[in-house]
Amino acid sequence: MPPRLTKLADSLPATVPFIGPETLERDRGTAFRARLGANENIFGPSPQALQAMREADAEIWKYGDAPSHDLRHALAAHHGVGFDNIVIGEGIDGLLGYVTRLMVEPGDTVVTSAGAYPTFNYHVNGYGGTLSMVPYADDKEDLPSLIARANETDAKLVYIANPDNPMGSYWTGAEIAAALDDLSDGCLLVLDEAYFETAPLDATLPLPVEDPRVIRLRTFSKAYGMAGARIGYAIGAAPIINAFEKIRHHFGMNRSAQAGALAALQDQQHLAWVIDAVAAARDEIGRIARDNGLTPLPSATNFVTVDLGADGDLSRALVASLAKQGVFIRMPFVAPQDRCVRISCGRPEDLAVLEKVLPSALAEARASLA
Amino acid sequence: MPPRLTKLADSLPATVPFIGPETLERDRGTAFRARLGANENIFGPSPQALQAMREADAEIWKYGDAPSHDLRHALAAHHGVGFDNIVIGEGIDGLLGYVTRLMVEPGDTVVTSAGAYPTFNYHVNGYGGTLSMVPYADDKEDLPSLIARANETDAKLVYIANPDNPMGSYWTGAEIAAALDDLSDGCLLVLDEAYFETAPLDATLPLPVEDPRVIRLRTFSKAYGMAGARIGYAIGAAPIINAFEKIRHHFGMNRSAQAGALAALQDQQHLAWVIDAVAAARDEIGRIARDNGLTPLPSATNFVTVDLGADGDLSRALVASLAKQGVFIRMPFVAPQDRCVRISCGRPEDLAVLEKVLPSALAEARASLA
Incomplete structure (x- = not known):
C-alpha cells in the first residue's frame, strides 16, 4: 500500500514554484556568465556580516538560539x-x-494578483486554500481591486508585494493605508x-505596528545580500506575531545566519552603499534597454522590468537566447506583463x-519567431 | 477583530518543545561553563566542512540550490x-x-513513546493529529507494543528513534525489520x-530502500557536528520521498550549510575520529557517574543517561543545581525515566x-529535597 497521504496532500502536484539557476546551469552544462535572474544582490552582504558568519561557523556545532533573541531585539x-x-x-x-498555515484551510479564500509571487501561491495551494486572482x-498590483475582491470573497488573506515583483512598481504607504480602510474586518x-x-521613502506604511489589519514581511535576502542565509522577519501586532509561536520551527534558524x-x-552604511549601487545599476540596465530600442519600466526594486513591446513569445525567446549566451534572467508569467x-x-x-x-540575443529571439 | 486563525491553529498553545541553552543563559545572566544538555557535538565538524562553509559564505548573496543536487547525489x-x-x-x-504535514490531519492517530522526542509531538499536535503514547x-522504546498500538489505532505513523533519545538505548536493525512484519499495511x-x-553497527536496518513501510531520518546535527546548520535528510522509497516535493520549501536550505x-x-576520517571521541567521552561520563555512586545506562548515542536511583524530583533538583554551577544538562520528561x-x-x-x-551539585540537590 502506498503511504496514506492526507486527501489534501494526495491532491497536490509535486512541483517547484520556479526553477533555480543551478538547475538551469546543470541542464546547459556550464555556469552562467551573468546571474541576473533571481533578484539576488550581487553586491553582497556587509563585510561585517561575512566576518560574523565566519566567526559563528566555528560554533556551528551548537543549535541556533530558538527565539533569535539578539537579532529580534x-x-x-x-x-x-x-x-x-x-x-x-x-x-x-x-x-x-x-x-498561510495559521490562517488558511480548505474552504478559505486568499486574494492575490495574477502573476505575483508564485511561492505564496504554492503555500496557499499547499494548505488547501482557494486562490482568487x-x-x-497598468503594470501595478491593482490595490483597489484586490481589496474589493477580498471583501467580495470574504478572504482570510490578501497578498500585496510592495514594491512589486515582477513589475518593480510600488504604491505609497499612504495609498495602502487608505485602501486598508476599505478592507473588511477579518481579512489580513x-x-x-x-x-x-x-x-522610495514614501513606500513606508504610516500605520502603528499594532494595527491588526496588516502583517509586514522583510528579508535579509535582497538589499542585505544574504539570500542563501534564509533569514526574514515579520512585523505586526503582537497577537498575530505571537501566533507564530504555535507552529514555527523553534530551532529552525541557521546559527551563522543569525x-x-x-x-x-x-x-x-553598507546598506546605503548597496542601495546606491542598485540605483546606479537600474540606470545602467535602463540605458542598455533603451540603446536596444526597449522600454525599461520604473523600478522601486533591485531589478528592472523591461518592456519588449511584443508578447510572451518574444520574452520567452529572449530569456532562452540570453541563457544560451550565458546571461540568466527571468520574465513575468502572465499576460500582458509577459511582454x-x-x-x-x-x-x-x-x-x-x-x-x-543583448543585441544578438534579441536578434536571435526575433528571428526565431519570424 | 483578531486574525481569523484556522480552528486548529486557534486551538494550539503558543509553546516551545524545549528551552534552549541561550535562553537559560540569559535568564541566569552568565554563560554555561559546560554545555552538555542539547546532545550537540562539541567536537565539531570536519575542518573541511568549516573551510567549505567559509568559502560558500562569500556567495551567500545567492539562494541555495533548490534540489541540493550535489549533496543529494x-x-x-x-x-x-x-x-x-x-x-x-x-x-x-x-x-x-x-x-507529518503530508500524512496527518485531524482525526488521524500517530503512535510514539511517552517521553520520546517532543518536537515530533509538537508537529503532530500542530497538524491536528492524535498522539497515542x-x-x-526497560528504558527502551517498546517496539512490540508500539507496533501493536499502531495496529489497534489504525495509526498513520508510528515513530521510533533508534538509537533512542533520551535513554540512549537501541534496537538492532534486524529486530526492527522483524517488528515491521507485524505492522498493518498503511502505517508508516x-x-x-x-x-x-x-x-553499534547492528543498528543498521537490513531492508531495501524501496520498502514502503519505513522512512529513515538522518542529520548533520549530531555526529557530523553541524546542529546550527540545519541539514538533515530522509531515506526512503521513491513515492514517499517524491511526496516531499509537494510541500517542501524548495529554496529553504542555507547555501553555506549545503x-x-x-x-x-x-x-x-573526521567522522571516525568523532565517533571515537564520543565513545571515550561516554566512558568518562560513566566513570564520573559511578564515582558519584550513580549508574550510567548503556549508550548508543552521543550522550549518557545516568540513573540517579531516586525519582524525578531529584533529577530536576540536580539539573538545577548543576546549572547554578555552570553545567547545562537535561533529563527525561516522563516517569520512571525521569529518575x-x-x-x-x-x-x-x-x-x-x-x-x-557534580559532587556538590548532587549534595545540594539531595539537601533541597530533605
Missing part, C-alpha cells in the same frame, strides 16, 4: 517597535508558509516588503556582459 | 541508493514537520536515526568541569 529597536512585534523566520518564504492594472493584508529597502543578519543590520523581461541589478561587469550579448 | 552514493530515495531538508525537525519498557514507520553514526554538509560527508539525567558527550575539559561540580 535589534530589529525591534531598528523599527522602533516592541520585541513582541517581531518574529524571525526562515526567509519570507518560510514566514509566508507559517502565516486579480489582474495587474500580507504585505511582502522584500524589496522595501530599495524603494549572527550574520545581526551584523548586517548593524552596518547601515516584459525582468533583469536583476548587477555589478558593472555583469551588466557589461548583458550589454555585449 | 553524494548522499545517494554514500548510502548506495538512488537520487530518488533521498530528500534534503531543514534538519530532522524540518523533515518531521513535512512528513506507549510507555517505555518514521525511524529517526539522528544518533545512528554513534550506534556546502558544509557535502564536505563533512566527504571527510569520513535519570541526560549528559551529552563533551571534550575532556567539559567533563572535567562536570566531574568537579
